[in-house]
Amino acid sequence: MENIEKKILSFKEAVLFMDVSKSLLYKLTSEGRINFFKPNNGKVYFRKEDLENWMMQNEVKSITSLEESIIDKMRTSGRKY
Known part of the structure; x- marks a missing residue:
């Protein structure tokens, strides 16, 4: 895609x-599930950052990542298990 460095993207x-x-x-x-801009009630535009945030929601972590997170929390809590 051209102009990948653009911060504002058209609908297309x-x-x-x-x-x-x-x-x-x-x-x-239309459901208000993603931020957009519509200057002068014309074309629809999006902040690239908003699109990235929408795409990155509901992360599904790998088992390894979950295990590492649990081990890290156990270490920082100071509790003995």
Whole structure:
């Protein structure tokens, strides 16, 4: 995708960046599930950062990552198990 360093993306650019269908992006905007801007009630624009935040929600961690997190919490709590 061209201009990958852009901070503001048009609707079409957002669809390409997120690799989703137009209908899904329309649904996300109409349901208020993703931030967007509509200057002068015209075209829809998105902050790239908002799109990235939406894509990175609901992380599913690997077993190894969960184990490391538990071990780290056990170490920092000072409790003996």
